[in-house]
Amino acid sequence: MVRVSCEPSGRAVEVEAGAPLAEAIRSAGLPLGSSCRGEGACGWCRVRVLGDPGALSPPDPRERALLARLRAAPGERLACQARVLTSVTVTASYW
């Protein structure tokens, strides 16, 4: 099991390694934007990784393309596309 901490809410949840980040965040009881139902097309589920970006699965070419189109800051990921590999802390402006 690995821990997903969501700041600044202070909420955290334990999930199996490899679990989708979006599921982990929602199971922590936090909202996550989405208009594409997790298809990696809208970018509303963007979160920022605090710490080691290697705690999440690397972005695939489609995610990289959308993040580039959105001019995402370094460390930002699509929660619907990223999988949790090791314990991680993420943040969103609306938590």
Ligand code: FES
């Ligand atoms: S929910 Fe649309 S990109 Fe993640």
